[in-house]
Amino acid sequence: MQLYKSQPLKIHNSLSGSKELFEPLNEGHVGMYVCGPTVYSNVHLGNCRTFLSFDMIFRYLRHLGYKVRYVRNITDAGHLEDDADEGEDKIAKKARLEQIEPMEVVQRYTVDFHNILQKFNILPPSIEPTATGHIIEQIEIIKEILENGFAYEANGSVYFDVVKFNKSHAYGKLSGRKLEDMIANTRDLTAQDEKRNPQDFALWKRAEPQHIMRWPSPWGDGFPGWHLECTAMSTKYLGKTFDIHGGGMDLKFPHHECEIAQAEASYGKSPVNYWLHANMLTLNGKKMAKSTGNNILPNEIFTGENNIFSKPFSPAVVRFFMMQAHYSSILDLSESALLASEKGYHRLMEAMEALEWLNTSSSSDFDVAAWRQKCYDAMNDDFNTPILIAHLFEAVKQINLIKERKSDITQEDKELLQASMQAFVYDLLGLEGKTAGGAADSNKLDGVMELLISLRNEARANRDFATSDRIRDQLAALGIQLKDGKEGTSFSVSG
RNA sequence: GGCAUCGUGGCCGAGUGGCUAGGCACAGCUCUGCAAAAGCUUGUACAGCGGUUCGAAUCCGCUCGAUGCCUCCA
Numbered sequence: 001m002q003l004y005k006s007q008p009l010k011i012h013n014s015l016s017g018s019k020e021l022f023e024p025l026n027e028g029h030v031g032m033y034v035c036g037p038t039v040y041s042n043v044h045l046g047n048c049r050t051f052l053s054f055d056m057i058f059r060y061l062r063h064l065g066y067k068v069r070y071v072r073n074i075t076d077a078g079h080l081e082d083d084a085d086e087g088e089d090k091i092a093k094k095a096r097l098e099q100i101e102p103m104e105v106v107q108r109y110t111v112d113f114h115n116i117l118q119k120f121n122i123l124p125p126s127i128e129p130t131a132t133g134h135i136i137e138q139i140e141i142i143k144e145i146l147e148n149g150f151a152y153e154a155n156g157s158v159y160f161d162v163v164k165f166n167k168s169h170a171y172g173k174l175s176g177r178k179l180e181d182m183i184a185n186t187r188d189l190t191a192q193d194e195k196r197n198p199q200d201f202a203l204w205k206r207a208e209p210q211h212i213m214r215w216p217s218p219w220g221d222g223f224p225g226w227h228l229e230c231t232a233m234s235t236k237y238l239g240k241t242f243d244i245h246g247g248g249m250d251l252k253f254p255h256h257e258c259e260i261a262q263a264e265a266s267y268g269k270s271p272v273n274y275w276l277h278a279n280m281l282t283l284n285g286k287k288m289a290k291s292t293g294n295n296i297l298p299n300e301i302f303t304g305e306n307n308i309f310s311k312p313f314s315p316a317v318v319r320f321f322m323m324q325a326h327y328s329s330i331l332d333l334s335e336s337a338l339l340a341s342e343k344g345y346h347r348l349m350e351a352m353e354a355l356e357w358l359n360t361s362s363s364s365d366f367d368v369a370a371w372r373q374k375c376y377d378a379m380n381d382d383f384n385t386p387i388l389i390a391h392l393f394e395a396v397k398q399i400n401l402i403k404e405r406k407s408d409i410t411q412e413d414k415e416l417l418q419a420s421m422q423a424f425v426y427d428l429l430g431l432e433g434k435t436a437g438g439a440a441d442s443n444k445l446d447g448v449m450e451l452l453i454s455l456r457n458e459a460r461a462n463r464d465f466a467t468s469d470r471i472r473d474q475l476a477a478l479g480i481q482l483k484d485g486k487e488g489t490s491f492s493v494s495g
Numbered sequence: 496g497g498c499a500u501c502g503u504g505g506c507c508g509a510g511u512g513g514c515u516a517g518g519c520a521c522a523g524c525u526c527u528g529c530a531a532a533a534g535c536u537u538g539u540a541c542a543g544c545g546g547u548u549c550g551a552a553u554c555c556g557c558u559c560g561a562u563g564c565c566u567c568c569a
Contacts, residue, residue: 034569035569038567044568046568046569047568053569090567175499175565177499177565181498181565182497247569249500249564249569250564250567251568252564253565254564277569279563280562280563282563286562287562287563321507324517325507326508329500329501329508330500330501330561330562330563331508332507334506336506336507336519337508337519339520340507340519341507341519343518344517344518347518350533378509384509386509386510386517387509387510390509390518391517393517394517397534400533400534401535406534460528465529472531476531481532482531482532484533485526485532485533490532492532
């Protein structure tokens with residue numbers, strides 16, 4: 001039996017504002033679309049949090065036994081610097097500044113994006129479509145919206161008529177906005193542009209003669225509006241209505257609102273059953289922004305080459321740190337918070353290793369089955385990874401007690417505990433074990449360490465503490481820590 | 496200015512009407528040649544004010560503060 005049949009999952013739907021039982025359109029299958037990055041610069045850490053959150057969600061859905069089609073796009077055209085008429089495409093701008101082809105910009109930062117995500121152990125999506133690869137699909141949607149009367153052409157550009165749409169549909173239902181309020185609060189009154197209303201957004205933009213990124217269309221050469229690609233690609237690969245749409249909180253308005261409007265205006269159906277929004281990451285209590293210097297790139301954390309933290313942190317530690325907060329809460333990144341997570345992460349990983357060597361008894365002091373269900377309950381409650389991790393540490397405590405022979409576990413329970421811990425820690429949270437080095441090297445290290453540990457223990461038996469402490473201290477200086485326990489001495493390598 | 500979210504013990508961070516979150520730090524103890532590691536024990540916190548209630552961190556109102564969006568942003 002599939003796990004999802006016995007583990008009812010509730011998720012917070014941004015559209016309704018409440019937790020709902022998750023029921024996919026087609027039993028056993030889930031279609032999920034997540035807005036990917038615009039590849040005009042290095043992916044920054046806040047982006048990573050969103051993709052990390054949805055990676056965890058993807059992993060859990062798969063774990064529950066769903067066949068998941070996970071689509072995450074790459075925006076490589078159409079994303080404008082601002083909404084004004086002279087707004088420049090972000091990628092075209094970067095290309096102009098660096099005097100390279102736009103596709104060189106796209107390639108460079110797509111590679112960077114994949115690179116970083118791989119370091120975080122983020123699984124690749126099922127399909128990763130690009131905006132430029134779906135120009136035809138986007139043009140087709142514009143035609144439909146025009147035919148349905150919810151868009152108008154002006155000087156070779158096509159705009160979505162928000163005001164007209166709002167007369168028969170609810171524009172703003174996702175973000176809780178009212179069009180009247182938005183019109184009343186329009187700041188920029190100077191807009192003497194092609195748009196009938198400031199709230200209208202571009203479906204197709206005319207390309208100026210100097211614009212390099214251009215495609216032919218029924219309205220002349222141009223390029224698609226940013227919001228349109230997601231509608232085109234989600235429809236193509238997941239259908240007109242699909243299960244889950246995710247993205248960062250900042251995309252809720254206007255981007256996701258526009259997606260709903262486009263879908264409803266072209267084929268008359270609300271496109272998404274469950275909207276999920278991952279919350280922002282702040283740095284030292286403030287929004288991350290390049291302009292203020294309150295910003296850090298993932299690689300700068302991994303290498304330690306930055307002015308914000310005193311030491312490097314591994315991708316796994318950063319991932320663990322993020323999993324300790326709920327995806328829908330704002331999370332603040334700081335040195336002390338990372339240090340705390342790093343210690344906790346190591347404790348968890350050492351328990352994972354200790355678990356393999358645990359002695360078993362004829363009885364158990366730990367109700368593994370009940371514990372396991374509590375872990376599932378946490379995940380089933382809108383992917384509550386902080387609670388899951390709290391439960392994992394309960395298991396850590398038990399493992400250490402059993403290791404110390406202060407508690408017992410049966411072989412059967414041990415196997416269940418091992419399987420569960422591996423599923424939660426590695427498969428769901430996506431944390432990696434410590435087998436980073438090559439197997440051959442690690443075998444050699446084990447041999448050397450065995451020798452040093454036995455030499456030290458001989459010295460200790462002879463009360464030659466000068467020698468034994470020399471071994472211990474010099475190993476410590478190399479980053480290898482010795483741990484004396486009831487079962488003898490073990491070691492761990494910090495990295 | 497508008498909309499939204501939030502304000503939890505030294506720090507991070509769950510919890511949403513009555514019962515222990517968890518991690519890190521700190522302290523005591525056990526273990527140890529001494530340490531480290533590991534274990535055990537200890538912390539009654541919920542921005543402020545008022546209200547509803549037998550009972551509120553949890554519901555309502557106000558005040559203060561923070562963050563996000565409203566213009567490109569995950």
